[in-house]
Amino acid sequence: MSIVTISDSIKYIGVDDTTLDLFESQYIIPNGVSYNSYIILDDKIAVMDTVDARKTTEWFENLDRELAGRTPDYLVVSHLEPDHSSNIQLFAEKYPATKLVLSAKAKAMLPQFFDIAKLDERCVVVKEGETLELGAHKLQFFMAPMVHWPEVMVGYEATEKVLFSADAFGKFGALSADEDWTCEARRYYFNIVGKYGAPVQTLLKKAATLDIETICPLHGPILKEDLGYYLDKYNTWSSYKAEDDGVLIACASIHGNTKKAAEKMVEILKAKGAKKVAFTDLTRDDMAEAIEDAFRYDKLILAASSYDAGVFPPMEDFLNRLSHKTYQNRKVGIIENGSWAPSAAKTMKGIVETFKNVAICEQTVTIKSTMKDADVEAMEKLAEEILA
Numbered sequence: 001m002s003i004v005t006i007s008d009s010i011k012y013i014g015v016d017d018t019t020l021d022l023f024e025s026q027y028i029i030p031n032g033v034s035y036n037s038y039i040i041l042d043d044k045i046a047v048m049d050t051v052d053a054r055k056t057t058e059w060f061e062n063l064d065r066e067l068a069g070r071t072p073d074y075l076v077v078s079h080l081e082p083d084h085s086s087n088i089q090l091f092a093e094k095y096p097a098t099k100l101v102l103s104a105k106a107k108a109m110l111p112q113f114f115d116i117a118k119l120d121e122r123c124v125v126v127k128e129g130e131t132l133e134l135g136a137h138k139l140q141f142f143m144a145p146m147v148h149w150p151e152v153m154v155g156y157e158a159t160e161k162v163l164f165s166a167d168a169f170g171k172f173g174a175l176s177a178d179e180d181w182t183c184e185a186r187r188y189y190f191n192i193v194g195k196y197g198a199p200v201q202t203l204l205k206k207a208a209t210l211d212i213e214t215i216c217p218l219h220g221p222i223l224k225e226d227l228g229y230y231l232d233k234y235n236t237w238s239s240y241k242a243e244d245d246g247v248l249i250a251c252a253s254i255h256g257n258t259k260k261a262a263e264k265m266v267e268i269l270k271a272k273g274a275k276k277v278a279f280t281d282l283t284r285d286d287m288a289e290a291i292e293d294a295f296r297y298d299k300l301i302l303a304a305s306s307y308d309a310g311v312f313p314p315m316e317d318f319l320n321r322l323s324h325k326t327y328q329n330r331k332v333g334i335i336e337n338g339s340w341a342p343s344a345a346k347t348m349k350g351i352v353e354t355f356k357n358v359a360i361c362e363q364t365v366t367i368k369s370t371m372k373d374a375d376v377e378a379m380e381k382l383a384e385e386i387l388a
């Protein structure tokens with residue numbers, strides 16, 4: 001277990017998972033992930049969420065150690081995603097007198113996952129702003145629907161100024177990993193929460209009314225210093241504003257000719273003064289990072305081979321994922337390649353046109369099999385237009 005200090009009364013009882021192959025069955029996690037869980041020790045004891053079923057034994061050991069023979073009074077359930085809720089049934093059976101504290105929506109959803117006897121008697125359903133007295137500590141609850149499940153709520157402990165933020169402010173990476181917060185928090189945010197910018201904005205407005213000194217998320221490190229930095233990032237991300245001035249070139253090439261053109265485009269953009277040019281090969285690189293970078297920068301260039309009168313599927317997959325995450329407010333350029341009837345640009349445009357407030361550059365580059373001088377000229381024009 002990673003050593004995590006919050007305070008004398010609020011303890012970390014979460015676990016690292018460094019052997020999971022894919023988080024949510026689709027995201028690579030090179031440095032693992034943590035399932036965070038906390039305990040507040042006062043006259044009454046509140047346990048804040050459980051952990052994934054992969055880590056049941058370790059979590060109960062951590063819980064037992066901090067309980068030191070006492071019995072918990074409450075299990076606060078922020079939401080029911082299995083990576084945090086999987087041990088509710090076992091916990092409820094081990095501590096039959098302990099109450100489950102949760103939102104009305106969570107209580108309604110709970111029987112879908114668990115079969116807990118006398119559920120009505122076991123549950124303390126809390127509403128917006130309601131409090132739970134623990135002694136010196138007092139938890140106040142705020143609903144956070146669709147951040148990023150409907151039943152989500154966060155808890156605020158005013159004595160120690162701690163926000164238990166559920167999945168908000170979470171990141172990939174085990175606590176034992178020594179890595180930068182922003183990159184993996186951004187990849188987590190856009191791929192997992194990205195669609196729900198408006199609900200995140202609502203939560204941020206509620207958080208702005210609280211005096212917060214510590215944020216305890218359900219994944220990743222406890223945030224204690226420079227909280228304005230993290231809040232500012234979340235504000236930018238959830239408002240769909242670009243974080244940095246730069247271009248992401250996303251390419252999907254069958255035989256490599258489109259990729260050569262995309263790499264040439266990197267050179268052209270740099271020569272024309274682009275502040276930052278990021279590149280992703282959608283056939284091989286991490287798709288989640290491609291999504292992250294698309295949101296990070298204000299400009300995006302799509303380069304793809306034609307395929308079956310449409311576009312090469314890795315590009316279609318990328319665009320569909322951007323659509324899921326409500327990609328918007330950006331400038332997009334298009335490069336296509338085809339050997340007999342190029343169709344990639346039309347298909348890409350068809351999808352991009354459905355995005356909100358996305359300007360597509362007038363200059364489309366159409367390569368016939370291999371890049372020629374005329375294509376480079378067209379790419380120069382596209383670079384000028386997208387950087388203008």
Ligand SMILES: Cc1cc2nc3c(=O)[nH]c(=O)nc-3n(C[C@H](O)[C@H](O)[C@H](O)COP(=O)(O)O)c2cc1C
Pocket residue numbers: 252253254255256257258259304305306307308309310337338339340341342343368369370
């Ligand atoms: C399965 C398959 C389907 C294709 N469909 C089309 C098509 O509909 N129209 C077209 O002009 N070229 C089509 N092509 C050809 C490629 O798009 C073309 O050769 C292109 O130059 C490949 O660029 P690349 O080297 O970057 O993969 C197809 C190729 C394959 C393998």
